[in-house]
Amino acid sequence: MMLKSITLVVNNRSYPVDVEPDELLVDVLREKLLLTGTKKGCGTGDCGACTVLMDGRNVTSCLVLAVAAEGKSITTIEGMTSDGKLHSIQQSLLDHHAIQCGYCTPGLVLSTKALLDENPDPSEDEIRRGISGNLCRCTGYQKIVEAVKAAAKDYDGGLS
Amino acid sequence: MSEIVDYRRADTIQEACTLLEQPSTRVLAGGTDILLRLNRSTDPVTLVDITAIQEMTGIRQEQDGIRIGAMTRLADMARAAIFQQPVYRALFQGTIQIGSPQIRNLASIGGNLCNAAPSADTAAPLLALDAQAEITSRKCIRYIPLAEFFLGPGKTALTQGEMLTSILIPTPAAGSRSVYLKHSTRRAMDLAFVGVAVVLQNTAERQTAIALSAVAPTPIRVSAAEQVINQAKDVTEAILMKAARLSAETARPISDIRSTAAYRGEMINVLTLRALRQIFEC
Numbered sequence: 001m002m003l004k005s006i007t008l009v010v011n012n013r014s015y016p017v018d019v020e021p022d023e024l025l026v027d028v029l030r031e032k033l034l035l036t037g038t039k040k041g042c043g044t045g046d047c048g049a050c051t052v053l054m055d056g057r058n059v060t061s062c063l064v065l066a067v068a069a070e071g072k073s074i075t076t077i078e079g080m081t082s083d084g085k086l087h088s089i090q091q092s093l094l095d096h097h098a099i100q101c102g103y104c105t106p107g108l109v110l111s112t113k114a115l116l117d118e119n120p121d122p123s124e125d126e127i128r129r130g131i132s133g134n135l136c137r138c139t140g141y142q143k144i145v146e147a148v149k150a151a152a153k154d155y156d157g158g159l160s
Numbered sequence: 161m162s163e164i165v166d167y168r169r170a171d172t173i174q175e176a177c178t179l180l181e182q183p184s185t186r187v188l189a190g191g192t193d194i195l196l197r198l199n200r201s202t203d204p205v206t207l208v209d210i211t212a213i214q215e216m217t218g219i220r221q222e223q224d225g226i227r228i229g230a231m232t233r234l235a236d237m238a239r240a241a242i243f244q245q246p247v248y249r250a251l252f253q254g255t256i257q258i259g260s261p262q263i264r265n266l267a268s269i270g271g272n273l274c275n276a277a278p279s280a281d282t283a284a285p286l287l288a289l290d291a292q293a294e295i296t297s298r299k300c301i302r303y304i305p306l307a308e309f310f311l312g313p314g315k316t317a318l319t320q321g322e323m324l325t326s327i328l329i330p331t332p333a334a335g336s337r338s339v340y341l342k343h344s345t346r347r348a349m350d351l352a353f354v355g356v357a358v359v360l361q362n363t364a365e366r367q368t369a370i371a372l373s374a375v376a377p378t379p380i381r382v383s384a385a386e387q388v389i390n391q392a393k394d395v396t397e398a399i400l401m402k403a404a405r406l407s408a409e410t411a412r413p414i415s416d417i418r419s420t421a422a423y424r425g426e427m428i429n430v431l432t433l434r435a436l437r438q439i440f441e442c
Contacts, residue, residue, distance in 0.1 A: 002166055021207070022164035024195075044196055045263055046349060057235070057265040063192050064266070067167045068209055111261065132348035133260020 006070040010035065011079030019066045026050040026061040029076060037077035037106050041135075048134035051107030052076050058114035060133070077106035080113070089113055089151045096147035100138030108134045112148050116155050124149070163198060166206040173215060173325055177298040179208045181321040189231055190267035192259065193275040216270075216325055219243075225330040227294075230270025230323075234258055234282075237269055248329075250285035250338035250357045257281050257342050260349050270324045273309065276316050276378070277351075283310070283379035284357035285340050286327060287371035293317075294326035303328070310378035335362035339438050341431045345418070353419040354427040355379075356407075358435040366390050368439075370403070370432065375411035375424055382410045385432070395440050404433035 008015045010033060017032050029035045029052070041049035043062050050061040053075035080087040086094070089112045099105050108131060115122060115130035122130060127148045128141070136144060167188075170176035179185055188194060188207040198205065210216060216231035219240050226242065234255050237243060243252040258264060258272065258281050272282045273293070283306070291306045298321060306327070309317050318324065338359040344350040355373035360366075368389045373379040385406040392399045413424035 004167065020164075021167035045192055045259070048260065048262060051262055054265075058262050059265050060260075060262045063190075063195055063263075065164075065167065065188070065191065065195070065207070068169075068188065068191070068211070114261070129348065130261060133262040 004067050006067055008033070008066070008069060008074060009072070010074045010076060012073075017066075021065070021067055023066045024062055025052070025064040025066045025069045025074075028066040029061060029074075035076050035078050039103050039106060041103070046135070047104070048107045048111065049104055051110045051134060053110050053114060056114065056117065058111045058133075075110065075113075077109060080109060087113075088155065089116070089148075092147045092151035093144070096143050096150060098139055098143040098147040104134055104136045104138075108136070108144065112151065115148070116152055117157060120152060120155050122148075122152060127152075163202055163204050164207055165204045167209065168206065169209040169212055171212055173213060173296055173323070174298065176208050176210050176213060177296060177321055177323055179206075180323060181298065182206070183320070187274070187323060189271040189274075190233065190263075192263050192267045193271060193277075210323070222328075225328055228269055228327045228329070230273075230294075230325050230327065231268050232270075234264040234267045234269060234272070235261070237282075238264065247332045247336040247338055247359070248285075248289075250288060250340035250359060251282065253340040254281040254283075254285045254342070254355070254357065257340075257352075263349075269327060273306070273327070274316055274318065274324055276310055276312070276314050278313055278376060278378055279351045279355065279374035280379060281340070281342060281352060281355055281373065284355050284371040284373040285338065285359075286329070287379055287381050288338065288357040288359040288369040289329050289332065290369070292328040292330075293324055294328060295322050296325040297322045301325075307381060312377045332359070333362045333367075336360060337362075337439060339435050341435045343427050343431055351418060354413075354424055354431055356428065356431045356435045358432075358439050360439045366392075366395075370407060370436075372407060372411055372428060372432075375413040375428055377412070380411070382407045384410055389436070400433060400436040400440065403436060404429050407432040 039049040041047035045060045045063045052061045054072045185206045188209045216229040220227045237255045272280050293309045340357045342352045342355045352374045357371045359369040370382045385403040388403045408428040413421045415421045
C-alpha cells in the first residue's frame with residue numbers, strides 16, 4: 001500500500017496529511033484532523049450523519065476517498081460557527097427543539113445549508129426532499145422541518 | 161477496505177484508458193457503489209479516478225441528439241433545463257428518485273449504468289429513449305445500443321481497457337412525451353421493486369417504447385407489449401390492459417430482500433397500466 005501525501009482544505013484551512021489510498025474522508029476528518037463534529041453512522045451512505053460540503057454541495061463523506069478530496073473545498077460542522085457564535089441554521093434547530101440525541105444534527109445542518117444556498121425559499125416538500133438523506137431517529141422530522149422553514153426566513157448564507 | 165492498493169487521478173480519457181489496460185484496475189467515478197462493493201472483496205485493486213476528466217462531464221446538444229458525458233453527476237442531470245422537456249420527463253423522474261441529495265451530488269450517470277444493477281433508475285428511461293453507449297479504449301471508440309450494454313446483474317459489455325464515456329440519446333420527434341414510475345417502500349433513499357418507463361414518440365405512425373427495471377437480470381424493453389399498442393387501430397383501455405399484462409408476462413422477476421417475484425409481477429401490471437394511462441391520457 002502506498003501512502004499518499006495530500007493537502008486537504010477544510011473550513012478554509014490547509015491540512016497536509018498522509019493517507020492510505022483506501023482511507024475514507026470521514027475517517028481522516030475525525031481521526032487525523034481531529035474534527036470529530038462529523039459523525040459516522042451507517043458507513044454506507046444511507047444515514048447522512050457524515051454529511052459535509054464539498055465545493056458547496058452536500059455529500060456523504062463515508063463514500064468519498066480522502067485522496068479524492070484533495071483540491072476540493074470542504075466544510076464541516078466546525079466551519080459553521082465563528083467566534084463561538086452559532087450559524088443561523090444551528091440556532092434555528094436549537095430554538096425549535098429540533099435536536100434530541102444530536103447525532104444527526106451536524107449532517108443535517110450542512111444539508112440544510114446546501115439546500116438554502118441553492119434555494120433560499122423552499123416549499124415544505126422541497127425541504128423534506130432536501131433533507132431526505134439525513135435520517136433522524138429521535139424527533140420525527142416535524143420540528144426539524146419547522147426549524148428549516150424558520151431558518152429560510154432572512155437567510156443570508158452566513159459563513160461559507 | 162485494505163484491497164485498494166493504489167489511487168490514480170486521470171485528466172484525460174486517453175490517460176484513463178491507458179491506465180485501465182492494466183489488470184486489477186477499476187474506474188472510480190462517484191464512488192457511491194464501488195466503494196461499498198470493494199468493501200466486501202479482498203482482491204487488490206488500483207482505482208482510476210475519472211472525476212477530473214472535463215470532456216466526460218456535461219450535457220451537450222449535438223446534431224443528431226443529446227450527448228451526456230458519463231461522468232455527469234446525477235444532481236447536474238436533474239438541474240439540466242433540457243431534461244425538463246416532456247419527452248425527457250422519464251429520465252428526469254428516474255434521476256431524481258435515486259438515493260438522496262448527497263448521493264446524487266456524487267454519483268454519475270455512467271456509474272449508474274456501469275454498476276449494471278437491474279434496478280438502476282436511469283436505465284429504463286434511457287432504454288425507452290433508444291440511447292446508445294459510447295465506449296472508448298486507447299485505440300478506438302465503439303457505439304452500441306444501451307440494450308446490448310447490460311449483460312446481467314453487475315455485468316456489462318465493457319472489456320479490459322474500455323470505459324463508458326458518453327450516453328447518446330437520438331433526437332426524439334417534437335411533441336413526444338415520457339414517464340417513469342417507480343415502486344419502492346420509501347419515497348427517498350430506496351431501490352425500486354419495479355420501475356416502468358414509457359416513451360411515446362409523436363410520429364405519424366404510433367411509436368411507443370416500454371422499458372422495465374428491477375424485474376429481470378438486466379433492465380429490459382418489452383417489445384411484445386409495445387407492438388400491441390403500436391399495431392392497434394385505436395388505443396383503448398383494453399389495449400393498454402393487454403400491453404400491461406404482456407409486460408408482466410415478459411418480465412422475469414426474482415424474490416429477494418425487497419420483494420417477492422409474485423408481488424413484483426402484479427406491480428409491473430399495475431405500474432405499466434398507470435404509466436400508459438398517463439401517456440395516452442385515458
